[in-house]
Amino acid sequence: xxxxxxxxxxxxxxxxxxxxxxxxxxxxxxxxxxxxxxxxxxxxxxxxxxxxxxxxxxxxxxxxxxxxxxxxxxxxxxxxxxxxxxxxxxxxxxxxxxxxxxxxxxxxxxxxxxxxxxxxxxxxxxxxxxxxxxxxxxxxxxxxxxxxxxxxxxxxxxxxxxxxxxxxxxxxxxxxxxxxxxxxxxxxxxxxxxxxxxxxxxxxxxxxxxxxxxxxxxxxxxxxxxxxxxxxxxxxxxxxxxxxxxxxxxxxxxxxxxxxxxxxxxxxxxxxxxxxxxxxxxxxxxxxxxxxxxxxxxxxxxxxxxxxxxxxxxxxxxxxxxxxxxxxxxxxxxxxxxxxxxxxxxxxxxxxxxxxxxxxxxxxxxxxxxxxxxxxxxxxxxxxxxxxxxxxxxxxxxxxxxxxxxxxxxxxxxxxxxxxxxxxxxxxxxxxxxxxxxxxxxxxxxxxxxxxxxxxxxxxxxxxxxxxxxxxxxxxxxxxxxxxxxxxxxxxxxxxxxxxxxxxxxxxxxxxxxxxxxxxxxxxxxxxxxxxxxxxxxxxxxxxxxxxxxxxxxxxxxxxxxxxxxxxxxxxxxxxxxxxxxxxxxxxxxxxxxxxxxxxxxxxxxxxxxxxxxxxxxxxxxxxxxxxxxxxxxx
Amino acid sequence: xxxxxxxxxxxxxxxxxxxxxxxxxxxxxxxxxxxxxxxxxxxxxxxxxxxxxxxxxxxxxxxxxxxxxxxxxxxxxxxxxxxxxxxxxxxxxxxxxxxxxxxxxxxxxxxxxxxxxxxxxxxxxxxxxxxxxxxxxxxxxxxxxxxxxxxxxxxxxxxxxxxxxxxxxxxxxxxxxxxxxxxxxxxxxxxxxxxxxxxxxxxxxxxxxxxxxxxxxxxxxxxxxxxxxxxxxxx
Numbered sequence: 001x002x003x004x005x006x007x008x009x010x011x012x013x014x015x016x017x018x019x020x021x022x023x024x025x026x027x028x029x030x031x032x033x034x035x036x037x038x039x040x041x042x043x044x045x046x047x048x049x050x051x052x053x054x055x056x057x058x059x060x061x062x063x064x065x066x067x068x069x070x071x072x073x074x075x076x077x078x079x080x081x082x083x084x085x086x087x088x089x090x091x092x093x094x095x096x097x098x099x100x101x102x103x104x105x106x107x108x109x110x111x112x113x114x115x116x117x118x119x120x121x122x123x124x125x126x127x128x129x130x131x132x133x134x135x136x137x138x139x140x141x142x143x144x145x146x147x148x149x150x151x152x153x154x155x156x157x158x159x160x161x162x163x164x165x166x167x168x169x170x171x172x173x174x175x176x177x178x179x180x181x182x183x184x185x186x187x188x189x190x191x192x193x194x195x196x197x198x199x200x201x202x203x204x205x206x207x208x209x210x211x212x213x214x215x216x217x218x219x220x221x222x223x224x225x226x227x228x229x230x231x232x233x234x235x236x237x238x239x240x241x242x243x244x245x246x247x248x249x250x251x252x253x254x255x256x257x258x259x260x261x262x263x264x265x266x267x268x269x270x271x272x273x274x275x276x277x278x279x280x281x282x283x284x285x286x287x288x289x290x291x292x293x294x295x296x297x298x299x300x301x302x303x304x305x306x307x308x309x310x311x312x313x314x315x316x317x318x319x320x321x322x323x324x325x326x327x328x329x330x331x332x333x334x335x336x337x338x339x340x341x342x343x344x345x346x347x348x349x350x351x352x353x354x355x356x357x358x359x360x361x362x363x364x365x366x367x368x369x370x371x372x373x374x375x376x377x378x379x380x381x382x383x384x385x386x387x388x389x390x391x392x393x394x395x396x397x398x399x400x401x402x403x404x405x406x407x408x409x410x411x412x413x414x415x416x417x418x419x420x421x422x423x424x425x426x427x428x429x430x431x432x433x434x435x436x437x438x439x440x441x442x443x444x445x446x447x448x449x450x451x452x453x454x455x456x457x458x459x460x461x462x463x464x465x466x467x468x469x470x471x472x473x474x475x476x477x478x479x480x481x482x483x484x485x486x487x488x489x490x491x492x493x494x495x496x497x498x499x500x501x502x503x504x505x506x507x508x509x510x511x512x513x514x515x516x517x518x519x520x521x522x523x524x525x526x527x528x529x530x531x532x533x534x535x536x537x538x539x540x541x542x543x544x545x546x547x548x549x550x551x552x553x554x555x556x557x558x559x560x561x562x563x564x565x566x567x568x569x570x571x572x573x574x575x576x577x578x579x580x581x582x583x584x585x586x587x588x589x590x591x592x593x594x595x596x597x598x599x600x601x602x603x604x605x606x607x608x609x610x611x612x613x614x615x616x617x618x619x620x621x622x623x624x625x626x627x628x629x630x631x632x633x634x635x
Numbered sequence: 636x637x638x639x640x641x642x643x644x645x646x647x648x649x650x651x652x653x654x655x656x657x658x659x660x661x662x663x664x665x666x667x668x669x670x671x672x673x674x675x676x677x678x679x680x681x682x683x684x685x686x687x688x689x690x691x692x693x694x695x696x697x698x699x700x701x702x703x704x705x706x707x708x709x710x711x712x713x714x715x716x717x718x719x720x721x722x723x724x725x726x727x728x729x730x731x732x733x734x735x736x737x738x739x740x741x742x743x744x745x746x747x748x749x750x751x752x753x754x755x756x757x758x759x760x761x762x763x764x765x766x767x768x769x770x771x772x773x774x775x776x777x778x779x780x781x782x783x784x785x786x787x788x789x790x791x792x793x794x795x796x797x798x799x800x801x802x803x804x805x806x807x808x809x810x811x812x813x814x815x816x817x818x819x820x821x822x823x824x825x826x827x828x829x830x831x832x833x834x835x836x837x838x839x840x841x842x843x844x845x846x847x848x849x850x851x852x853x854x855x856x857x858x859x860x861x862x863x864x865x866x867x868x869x870x
Contacts (some may be wrong), residue, residue: 020653277721350832401665401668405661405664405665406661408657409653409657409658410654411659412653413649413650413651413653413654413657414650414718416649416650416651416653417645417646417649418646419654434781453829603808
């Protein structure tokens, strides 16, 4: 098997793993697949896929500007490959972003719903426009293949004519969004570690993107030469190596000057996790590549140069990861939760990269991306003797197709089986149990006991002529005026009024299934689950469960509303009706059905103690305002 | 034993089920692509639609076989009915799917008695089919190893399932048979796309490719010789 096919086999395997994880992510959500929390909402996907991906694709605009604008024609042979890399890189960014967005189907919103104050808005628009520019820049390569179709050749001619304006537009847009990815972090000075936060972080981002662009182009050139068994492009590598070293020196100077001028220099030698990350980053992204690039290319092996470029790329991507989440203060200090990406996050990112690489290989093999097409068919080994034990798979193309698809399905199925059942279900909602309202004639309703309650004049409502059953619309068996909290037992989640488990358990009611459910005679012993509606309902056994004066006449479901919903729907509905029907109340209490009539500052009640005091019985009872007004009128 | 059962019901089942679904799709797509490429190389590019339709329907409704070998055709049809309907529409399997994936066809399930009778029917017809294959000299000549092993493998889950459903209530025995039932089922799922059982999805395509093979140019055989590295040898 040839090198390129081995590489493709590995990429297809990674893709299989990523597809299985992707299904889990889109069906069961972010909580199941990632280690992200509300405290660290940005993690590996933003750091690597989006910010790293945009930086990795910087090779496109760097090479295009050196080739077309600065007239360095040496770089011409790799210009198309660099543009293709950038094009695929940006598509990978868009795909990677879809995984991280909570509502990925709303990604088009930024086109219509403008928010010009947001740096993300600028980044989004720039990336979108630059992707369009890259598409136009790369389209001629595809169109070249079909010179006989007239329409396509006309389009090709037009695109060829406007290539220079396109390149200029591309460079402009890249300059904008490479740096404005950094501007995102200007908004969070208290989140980022001082070694990374800087007022000139957009400039630092832009400079490091140029370094990364050069190193990425070197890496890509050397990798494809190795895989397709081409000769290494020594001349070009020599040039790029030189430019890359200059850029790294500039970047290093700017970075350290910035830290020292800002006064964050003390953090450089103050031993901590943040300092360690910083020095690792500088070592990887600047020092090792700089040392290797300073040696003339003829004195070292190509593999060492490869190592240098690779380490540099890893280092700059590590910088994006650090800024994007790892060095956020809630992650470094003990205040917040520690974040480390989960395996699933890694596999999705690896999958997105491998798709991009596979598409790159496809374009390289089928279109004229390089000056000469790679020869992939020269290495077919024909066995001289027919081996009947060896399965004959056909020509090279068919062998590849068979093997790659096999690797894909095996990887997919293995991953699918290893994502264990417990992980597939999320941890669910956090429960907020509800407690009883305090007080006697006046109640303080504060279900979750967080100190923010509502004062409710129970006695007074009784005096208004409401019967108990009107509000206490359902009783527990053998009970009268059951409290709200008994059935509406969670502050924000729906609950169950009916306890199936208790009714069927031998320790509880010990009732046979068929006393409530339908028994289907025709189906033998099979219990028909489809008859979910019980033939018996609560009322049939418990006589007084719904009082005769209840608001609710027929029970439609056993699900109960959450405590807040139950309270709001009961109070607001009644208050609204009262406002409509009673003219006096409408005059005296126009805000009766508004939030403020119940959700008052508790102290304000105490200030107007009059409201609470019933003079006759010396009890804490609220006197309705309109009665006071009446009293004033009488006086 | 229970842990083994959990592994078999959980990861192993998910693995083999995914392999089956994806593998069958893969085999179908690959043969479609390869068939299309074969069409490009063929001399006569028209698709023999009438022939393919006739062969496919002849395969699905073997009326001719009823005339030639009535017993074999009848038994084979009964075997296929039992083989497909029993596992898919068994109540317990539907419940398993409902609980693990959430897809439900519980309303369409067979009653327990009918399922048991169908299982017995499948076991008996499977054995008869194997005996017919063994008894005829012609079919012995064209049979490969997998042709003998497949009926036996297919019968294992049916027999163990029947034992679990009817003959035992003892936990140890039940668990052992249940494990055999699940493991053999998983093995069938895994092997399906890679052996002759793939005919369940390949049916019209295989007819098409066979029909296509007769349309190659006259010297196509020579190229096969060259590809196999047997140039110049006589048959």
